[in-house]
Amino acid sequence: MHRLPHHSQLNDEELLQQYRNNADNIWLGHLLQRHTLLLLGIAMKYLADKDAAADAVQQIFLKTLSHLPDEPIANFKGWLYILMRNHCLQQLRDKTRFAEDTLLEQLSADDGTDLERLQQMEITLQEMQDALQTLVLEQRNCLDAFYLQKKSYTDIMVATGFSFAQVKSYIQNGKRNLKIILSKNLKHPQP
Amino acid sequence: MSDFSQIWNPGDEGKNLLTEAQMQGYLEGRLSDEERRIVEESLSNESPESDALEGLQLLTEEERNALHLKLNAELRKSLNKKRKHRRDMPSQRWTVLAILLILLLAVLAYVVLFFVKKSV
Numbered sequence: 001m002h003r004l005p006h007h008s009q010l011n012d013e014e015l016l017q018q019y020r021n022n023a024d025n026i027w028l029g030h031l032l033q034r035h036t037l038l039l040l041g042i043a044m045k046y047l048a049d050k051d052a053a054a055d056a057v058q059q060i061f062l063k064t065l066s067h068l069p070d071e072p073i074a075n076f077k078g079w080l081y082i083l084m085r086n087h088c089l090q091q092l093r094d095k096t097r098f099a100e101d102t103l104l105e106q107l108s109a110d111d112g113t114d115l116e117r118l119q120q121m122e123i124t125l126q127e128m129q130d131a132l133q134t135l136v137l138e139q140r141n142c143l144d145a146f147y148l149q150k151k152s153y154t155d156i157m158v159a160t161g162f163s164f165a166q167v168k169s170y171i172q173n174g175k176r177n178l179k180i181i182l183s184k185n186l187k188h189p190q191p
Numbered sequence: 192m193s194d195f196s197q198i199w200n201p202g203d204e205g206k207n208l209l210t211e212a213q214m215q216g217y218l219e220g221r222l223s224d225e226e227r228r229i230v231e232e233s234l235s236n237e238s239p240e241s242d243a244l245e246g247l248q249l250l251t252e253e254e255r256n257a258l259h260l261k262l263n264a265e266l267r268k269s270l271n272k273k274r275k276h277r278r279d280m281p282s283q284r285w286t287v288l289a290i291l292l293i294l295l296l297a298v299l300a301y302v303v304l305f306f307v308k309k310s311v
Contacts, residue, residue, distance in 0.1 A: 025270050026270060028270075029266060029267065029270040032266060033263050033266060034211060035211070036211075036259055036262050036263055036266070037211050037214060037215065037243065037247065037255075037259055038211065038214070038239060038240065038243045039243075040243075040246070040247065040255075040258055040259065040262065041214075041242065041243025041244060041245070041246035041247040042239065042242050042243050042246055043246065044246030044247060044249050044250060045242050045243070045245050045246030045249075046246070048249060050249075050250060050254060050258060053246070053258075054258050054261065054262060057262050058262065058265055058266075061262075061265070061266050061269065062269065065269060065270070077239060078239065080239075081239035081242075085242075146231070146235065150228075152224075152227060152228075152231060153231050153234070164245065164248045165245050165248065168234055168235070168241065168244075168245055171234075171235045172235055172236070172237060172241075175235060175236075
């Protein structure tokens with residue numbers, strides 16, 4: 001007799017396939033349970049309230065259990081992330097009544113910089129240092145501490161007094177801005 | 192290019208596959224320096240895990256664990272309810288078979304009655 005594999009041996013997409021083949025919610029349950037913490041964290045980031053976040057996660061569970069699309073999902077975690085994030089943004093929108101569509105775009109938009117091309121180009125140390133100097137102080141300090149001094153987030157938080165979210169944001173935004181500045185310089189080299 | 196090259200490792204934008212165990216270990220401070228560095232480098236890219244870790248930092252360890260357990264328990268409850276509901280539902284296959292059987296009996300009854308009437 002064909003024996004079903006244990007859920008821990010399967011990746012997300014294989015679990016989803018098992019669910020589709022056997023039409024048994026238990027597989028979907030294993031899959032969702034794998035991402036509970038991820039969903040809770042995303043909901044907390046957007047809603048900043050533990051009860052609202054827990055409610056949002058439960059709603060996403062129910063939505064997935066009852067309305068999982070029939071089309072194949074290549075990246076389940078990514079799909080779940082977008083579902084959770086859009087749910088939270090919708091809640092915020094309902095709450096504040098003034099939705100800014102650009103918020104969604106801003107949150108999801110990539111800066112469009114061709115990272116690979118940037119990596120292949122010869123960026124000199126001097127160019128990088130010059131670009132770094134043009135960043136705002138907080139971004140520059142966080143990038144310098146994390147990448148050049150190899151400090152941990154906790155070390156940076158202690159040294160600067162920034163919160164975890166601020167350190168993360170300064171590093172992310174600093175990286176993005178650095179890419180934009182260097183891309184511009186590559187397109188229009190300064191004499 | 193010195194340590195500046197660390198800012199963009201080749202293909203690092205796609206390397207955000209942190210597991211729940213890694214996230215939990217990071218939040219509880221159980222990771223080695225090397226493991227912690229991997230998580231924090233992933234945080235510097237935009238990713239689901241990066242957003243999640245930021246949100247989870249807003250909860251205490253007790254709150255996080257309590258909510259995690261509660262949500263998983265609720266999920267299991269919903270699943271059991273759905274499975275029970277499905278088990279309690281009469282099988283479609285038997286309904287179809289019953290209808291076919293009734294139709295067959297009706298046709299047989301008609302044929303029998305037809306021949307009986309003819310012979311009389």
